[in-house]
Amino acid sequence: MNQTAIIEKINGFLVEEFEVEPGKIVPEANLRETLELDSLDYIDLVVVIESNFGFKVKPEDFVNIATFQNFYDYVAGRVAEKVTS
Template sequence: MDKASIIEKINGFLVEEFEVDAEKITPEANLRETLELDSLDYIDLVVVIETNFGFKVKPEDFLTIATFQNFYDYVISKVSEKVTS
């Protein structure tokens, strides 16, 4: 799966699961503010990631994720690790 496909898939489930306008999802936008995430929403986000991409998410991984670009980079790196292992 290439980067563009991963980003497209991420944006698709964010729009569907978190009911956010696709136009608000830009690489530089703040993930937490745009999706209006609370602690329960983070759990939902983790479940959606694990279900869609097949890797385990550690809570501490989210400490460095501020923007959608950070989030894309995180998922892309985890998918790449999974493919190479």
């Protein structure tokens, strides 16, 4: 799965699961503020990532994720790790 496909898939489930307008999802936007995430929403986000991409997410993985681009890069990296292992 390439970066473009990953981004499209992520944006699709973010719009559906978090009821955010697609136009607000831009690479430089703050993930937490744009999606209005609270601690329970993070759990929902982890579940959606794990079910869509087939890898386990650790809470500490989110420490360095501030923007949507950080999030895309994280997921793409984990998908690539899964493919090579």
